[in-house]
Amino acid sequence: MGLLKAAGVVYKPVEELDLGPDSNELYVEANIKAPRMSGFLAKMVAWILESMMFGTLALYILKRVNRIHKFISNATLGEPPMFVPSHPFVDLNEQQVIEIHPDASPAEKVQQAMDCLPLTLESSPDTSKHSCFRRWTIADYSRAYRSGEITPLKVAERFIDAVRESSRRPLPMFFFINYDAEDILRQATESTFRYERGAPISVLDGIPIAVKDEIDCYPYPTTVLVLIGGTKWLHKVRPCTGDACCVARLRSCGAILVGKTNMHELGVTPSGTNPHYGAPRNPYDPSKISGGSSSGSAAIVSAGLCPAALGVDGGGSVRMPASLSGVIGFKPTFGRIPHSGVLPLNWTVGMVGILAGTLEDAFIVYAAISGQLPSDESTTLPPKVHFPLLNSTNSISNIKLARYGAWFNDCNEEVRLCCSEALQLLCERYSWKGVIQKTVEVTIPEIEVMRSAHYVTISCECNTSLSSYLEKYRSELGWDARVVVDIYGAFDSNEYIKAQKLRYRHMQIHNKIFTKADVIVTPTTGMTAYPISKAALKTGELDYVNGARILQYQIAGNFLGLPAVTVPVGYDKAGLPIGLQFIGKPWSEPTLMHIAFAMQITENQRFSMIYLIRSETSEDTRILGFNMAYLSPDGIALSN
Ligand SMILES: *[C@@H]1O[C@H](CO)[C@@H](O)[C@H](O)[C@H]1NC(C)=O
Numbered sequence: 001m002g003l004l005k006a007a008g009v010v011y012k013p014v015e016e017l018d019l020g021p022d023s024n025e026l027y028v029e030a031n032i033k034a035p036r037m038s039g040f041l042a043k044m045v046a047w048i049l050e051s052m053m054f055g056t057l058a059l060y061i062l063k064r065v066n067r068i069h070k071f072i073s074n075a076t077l078g079e080p081p082m083f084v085p086s087h088p089f090v091d092l093n094e095q096q097v098i099e100i101h102p103d104a105s106p107a108e109k110v111q112q113a114m115d116c117l118p119l120t121l122e123s124s125p126d127t128s129k130h131s132c133f134r135r136w137t138i139a140d141y142s143r144a145y146r147s148g149e150i151t152p153l154k155v156a157e158r159f160i161d162a163v164r165e166s167s168r169r170p171l172p173m174f175f176f177i178n179y180d181a182e183d184i185l186r187q188a189t190e191s192t193f194r195y196e197r198g199a200p201i202s203v204l205d206g207i208p209i210a211v212k213d214e215i216d217c218y219p220y221p222t223t224v225l226v227l228i229g230g231t232k233w234l235h236k237v238r239p240c241t242g243d244a245c246c247v248a249r250l251r252s253c254g255a256i257l258v259g260k261t262n263m264h265e266l267g268v269t270p271s272g273t274n275p276h277y278g279a280p281r282n283p284y285d286p287s288k289i290s291g292g293s294s295s296g297s298a299a300i301v302s303a304g305l306c307p308a309a310l311g312v313d314g315g316g317s318v319r320m321p322a323s324l325s326g327v328i329g330f331k332p333t334f335g336r337i338p339h340s341g342v343l344p345l346n347w348t349v350g351m352v353g354i355l356a357g358t359l360e361d362a363f364i365v366y367a368a369i370s371g372q373l374p375s376d377e378s379t380t381l382p383p384k385v386h387f388p389l390l391n392s393t394n395s396i397s398n399i400k401l402a403r404y405g406a407w408f409n410d411c412n413e414e415v416r417l418c419c420s421e422a423l424q425l426l427c428e429r430y431s432w433k434g435v436i437q438k439t440v441e442v443t444i445p446e447i448e449v450m451r452s453a454h455y456v457t458i459s460c461e462c463n464t465s466l467s468s469y470l471e472k473y474r475s476e477l478g479w480d481a482r483v484v485v486d487i488y489g490a491f492d493s494n495e496y497i498k499a500q501k502l503r504y505r506h507m508q509i510h511n512k513i514f515t516k517a518d519v520i521v522t523p524t525t526g527m528t529a530y531p532i533s534k535a536a537l538k539t540g541e542l543d544y545v546n547g548a549r550i551l552q553y554q555i556a557g558n559f560l561g562l563p564a565v566t567v568p569v570g571y572d573k574a575g576l577p578i579g580l581q582f583i584g585k586p587w588s589e590p591t592l593m594h595i596a597f598a599m600q601i602t603e604n605q606r607f608s609m610i611y612l613i614r615s616e617t618s619e620d621t622r623i624l625g626f627n628m629a630y631l632s633p634d635g636i637a638l639s640n
C-alpha cells in the first residue's frame, strides 16, 4: 500500500498548462477506496474511526489511499488561497436579456419573468397533444385558478390526499419529513379568497411549492415534530424562528408552502436515503433512489405534486437528484440567492437551488427568490439581475460550448450516448440563427484534484458548524452520517489552506476555459439511479463508489460558485432519466436558461409515476383527479 510514501504533487503554474484539446495533461479517473457500507459494517467503521487507538491510523490510511496526501497535504503550489467563491460582478453583455430593477419586489419580478415567456396566460396548452407526458406547470395552475376551473383550496385538498396515498403505497414515497395539512389548507383558503376577489398577488399565487428540510420555513419548527436538516436532533439546538429569505419571498408572491421535504441526513451523500425518515423513491422506478441530498424535493416535483421545489446544493445536491429523477435542476451563481435562514452546514460551497418540471417554472421561481439582500451588499458593485427573453424569436448567436472529451465520456455507456446525441441535437436544431453553433474541445486538468479539495473544504466546514453539538448528539446520528461526520473531522489546517489554494487555482483554470467558450457542457451524473437496498432503509448507507460516479460532474458549481443547470435529455434502457449539464460563467444565468430552454425536449417524454391535479370538468377525461398514471417501461400510461 506504500503506507509511508506519498510524495505530493508539485503543481506547475496555470500559465504553463495547456488547456487545448491535444494537451498532455492526463485525465485522472475517480478511484475511491471505500466499501459500500450499511448496517453492521457502518457501525463497525464508526467504532473504529471513533476509537482512540485505531481512529487516527484508519483516517490516515483512508486519506493516503484516496490520494489526499498526494493531491493536497503534501502538495506544493504557488497560488494564494481563495476562501469564498464570490465573484465581482461583470456585465457579460448577454444577448436577448432585459435588466431587472434592483428594487423590484419578488411579485414584480415574477411578472417580469412571465412577460419574458413565449406562452402567455391567455393561451391554453395544446390539448390535442395530451398523449405527450406533461406535468402541470405554474401557468397551467394559474390559468385554471383564474378561469375558476379549480381553486387553490381544491388543489390543496387533493395534494394532501395524494401525499397520504403516497405514504400508504407498498413502496411508500416518503416525500416529506414534515408537512402540516392544516397549515396548507389555511394558505390555500387565503389564496382562494384572493382569486375570488380577482386579486391574486402573482402567477405564483396558490402554487404548491415544497422546501428542503434544511431551509427554514415557518411554522414547521414550532410544532412538536420539528426537524431540521434531516436529523433527529438538530432542532433541539437550533430553533427556527421564521422563514428563510427565499421562502419569505415565495410566500410574498402567494405561493403555498407545502412542507419540508426529505433529504439525506445532513446532506452527507448523494443517495438521499434517510434512515430516520425513509427513502424518497424515484417516481420513474420506486425501487431506485431519487438522488440526494435534495431527494424529497426531486421526487415530489417528478411525481407532479409540485411544479417546483427548493433544494440546497453543496456538492451537486440539487442537480444530481434533479437529473436522476428527470426534472430541471438549477443552481445559480454563489451569492445570487441569499443564504439567510438556510442551515449553515458548509457555507462556502452550499447554496439554494431550484428543482422544477420545466425550465420556465424554474425561471419563475428564480425570479421570485433571486437578488441580494441589502445587508449582503459589499463595497463592490451589486450584481445586476438580467432575465432571458425566452419569448424572443431571435435565438442567441455565437454561443460556444466547451466539451472535455475524456471527462464527458467517463460515464456509463448509455449516459454517454444519450448526452452526446442530445448535444448534437442542440447544435443542429438550434444553430442560433444561422451562426453555426460550435462545440470547442478543451482540456480541464486536475478535475479529480478539485473534487478532493472540495471534499476537504466541505468536511472542515461541516465539522466546524457541527462541532459544538456533536459531543452530545453524535449517538443520535444515523450510522451512515456518523461515519461521514467522523471522516469530516480528519483534516487539519494545512490541508484546509491547501484546498483553498487549489480553489484559487481552479478558478484561474476555469477563467481560462471561459475565454475559449461561454459554457461547459457535461453529463449531469455518470450513471442513472441505482437500487435502494434493504439495509440502507434501516441503517442508512454509504456508497462512496457509486457516490463518486454520481458526483463527478458537479464540483465546479459548488467549489467555484459557478451557475449550472441540468436538463433531462433522455432515458436509459430501464427507463431511468438522464440529464445534461451546462456550467456557466459567474452571473451568466440568462445564457444558461436560454440554452436549457432550447435543450428542453418536449417530445417522447416518458411517464413517471405521477399525480395529476386536474379538475373533474377537464376536457381531458383520461386522467382525473389523483388517479395514478403509472408508467410501464415503454411509457404507456396504465391508469384508467
Ligand atoms: C505526506 O503527508 C503525510 C501527512 O501529512 C505525512 O505523514 C507524510 O510523511 C508525507 N509524505 C511525504 C513524502 O512527505
Ligand SMILES: *[C@@H]1O[C@H](CO)[C@@H](O)[C@H](O)[C@H]1NC(C)=O
Residues within 6 Å of the ligand: 098, 115, 116, 117, 389, 391, 392, 393
Ligand atoms: C418579449 O418580452 C419582452 C418583455 O416583456 C417584450 O418587450 C418583447 O416585445 C417580447 N418579444 C416578443 C417577440 O414577443
Ligand SMILES: *[C@@H]1O[C@H](CO)[C@@H](O)[C@H](O)[C@H]1NC(C)=O
Residues within 6 Å of the ligand: 214, 266, 267, 268, 269, 293, 312, 313, 314, 315, 317, 342, 343, 344, 345, 346, 347, 350, 351, 458, 462
Ligand atoms: C452542504 O450543505 C448543504 C446545505 O448548506 C447541503 O445541501 C449539502 O448536502 C451539504 N453537503 C455535504 C456534502 O455535506
Ligand SMILES: *[C@@H]1O[C@H](CO)[C@@H](O)[C@H](O)[C@H]1NC(C)=O
Residues within 6 Å of the ligand: 463, 464, 466, 467, 468, 470, 471, 488, 489, 490, 491, 492
Ligand atoms: C472537528 O470537530 C471536533 C468536534 O466534534 C473537534 O474536536 C475537532 O477538533 C474538529 N476537527 C478539526 C480538524 O477541526
